Amino acid sequence: MKCKKYEEKIILHLYGELGEKEGAELENHINECPECSRDFAYTKKVFKALDKSKEEIPEANWEKCWREIDAGAHKKSTLQKNFFLFPRWAYAGAALLLVFVLGAIIGRFLFFPGQRVSDEQALIPGSIQFTLQEYFEELKPVLVEYANYTSAEKREETIFMDKEIARNLLIQNILLRSIVAKTDPTLVQLLDDVDIVLKEISNLKKEDRQTPSLIRELIQEREILFKMEVLQKI
Amino acid sequence: MNEDAVIKLAQEGNREALKLLFEENKKKIFSLAYQYTKNAEDAEDILQEAFIKAYRSLHRFNIKNGNSFSPWLCRIGINCSIDHLRRNKIRKEKDMIVNNMENLTSYDADSNPENTSAQREIREKIDQTLNKLSGQQKIIFILRHYQQLTTGEIAEYLNCSEGSVKRQLFRAVSAMKVHLKGLILENKYEMQKI
Numbered sequence: 066m067k068c069k070k071y072e073e074k075i076i077l078h079l080y081g082e083l084g085e086k087e088g089a090e091l092e093n094h095i096n097e098c099p100e101c102s103r104d105f106a107y108t109k110k111v112f113k114a115l116d117k118s119k120e121e122i123p124e125a126n127w128e129k130c131w132r133e134i135d136a137g138a139h140k141k142s143t144l145q146k147n148f149f150l151f152p153r154w155a156y157a158g159a160a161l162l163l164v165f166v167l168g169a170i171i172g173r174f175l176f177f178p179g180q181r182v183s184d185e186q187a188l189i190p191g192s193i194q195f196t197l198q199e200y201f202e203e204l205k206p207v208l209v210e211y212a213n214y215t216s217a218e219k220r221e222e223t224i225f226m227d228k229e230i231a232r233n234l235l236i237q238n239i240l241l242r243s244i245v246a247k248t249d250p251t252l253v254q255l256l257d258d259v260d261i262v263l264k265e266i267s268n269l270k271k272e273d274r275q276t277p278s279l280i281r282e283l284i285q286e287r288e289i290l291f292k293m294e295v296l297q298k299i
Numbered sequence: 300m301n302e303d304a305v306i307k308l309a310q311e312g313n314r315e316a317l318k319l320l321f322e323e324n325k326k327k328i329f330s331l332a333y334q335y336t337k338n339a340e341d342a343e344d345i346l347q348e349a350f351i352k353a354y355r356s357l358h359r360f361n362i363k364n365g366n367s368f369s370p371w372l373c374r375i376g377i378n379c380s381i382d383h384l385r386r387n388k389i390r391k392e393k394d395m396i397v398n399n400m401e402n403l404t405s406y407d408a409d410s411n412p413e414n415t416s417a418q419r420e421i422r423e424k425i426d427q428t429l430n431k432l433s434g435q436q437k438i439i440f441i442l443r444h445y446q447q448l449t450t451g452e453i454a455e456y457l458n459c460s461e462g463s464v465k466r467q468l469f470r471a472v473s474a475m476k477v478h479l480k481g482l483i484l485e486n487k488y489e490m491q492k493i
């Protein structure tokens with residue numbers, strides 16, 4: 066297809082998302098360009114087929130759903146439940162948290178000397194969620210950087226810093242992973258994916274041009290940033 | 300009673316308030332989950348999971364920032380859908396092999412006269428294509444095409460740029476165009492009926 070930019074515009078136009086001016090411009094082009102005219106006609110057919118095969122949404126058993134929600138909402142979350150009901154686990158978790166907090170304090174001291182960690186918050190077991198959010202905040206910029214990696218960039222100067230940060234994050238990741246190990250499988254999967262990424266970054270070689278691209282693909286493929294984003298909203 | 304007041308009550312643990320939020324949002328979340336999983340039971344599970352998760356983190360929902368509840372809940376629903384499908388993927392694939400024969404018969408026994416074989420073939424192709432998309436592309440396509448949200452709204456829901464939503468949407472629709480080509484263009488079936 067020669068008119069690549071119109072291909073995208075045709076789709077947006079069919080969704081009614083092109084402004085008046087852009088829409089008119091597109092229509093003018095379609096009238097003049099047989100190729101785009103064909104593409105427009107075909108895309109319309111595809112839309113029709115999609116609409117036609119849109120499945121009717123069945124009725125759910127709303128009462129049953131509500132009963133489950135009502136019962137589930139007033140139970141303690143699995144995270145908290147596991148923590149309080151299994152003293153041995155809680156003990157191990159608290160010990161790990163302590164190490165984690167120490168790691169975080171040391172980490173912050175090294176890399177963000179201007180910021181102070183609020184340790185009383187981090188030490189409360191119920192605040193694992195909070196700890197997690199904080200961890201994501203630290204993790205995100207590193208991942209974003211690698212998600213947007215292009216080989217043209219000169220990264221040699223920053224690689225040393227990245228490696229240090231990744232190692233620090235890796236410790237936090239391992240600890241968090243063990244704390245949430247038996248709770249939310251989604252979160253565990255996410256932390257496992259992050260684990261691979263951080264290990265790759267920690268082991269980066271200055272002259273290695275290929276691994277950063279692989280890391281980028283990994284972040285994109287596993288949709289790590291997207292998942293973190295959604296988890297942070299919860 | 301306005302939504303803010305209901306949310307505030309629900310945040311305080313009021314059961315009726317939560318019920319009200321459920322009634323107002325159940326269809327939206329269920330249809331989203333159904334379009335994503337194509338399975339009513341799974342969609343019910345997702346609906347429940349999303350509400351329980353929402354309730355437990357309701358204290359973190361800030362009314363004052365002018366946030367509205369529905370998109371926030373939808374985001375949770377989206378996340379639950381993606382997770383649910385992934386969690387069940389392996390199980391489903393196993394079931395599929397075992398129940399393959401049963402599925403085929405039930406498909407043939409479909410009593411809907413509208414459901415001609417051409418349409419069924421197209422529908423199957425659409426489902427196959429949807430399942431080939433990445434989780435994010437699939438959800439963006441469903442939100443735009445079936446839930447009729449604008450790309451701007453989707454960007455807000457997923458907390459990413461509108462440009463990125465448009466790119467993913469373009470990829471999803473392009474995939475549909477490629478995969479449906481044989482079925483739609485070959486004039487094998489009467490297009491007017493489709």
Ligand SMILES: [Zn+2]
Binds near residue numbers: 067094098101102
């Ligand atoms: Zn053209």
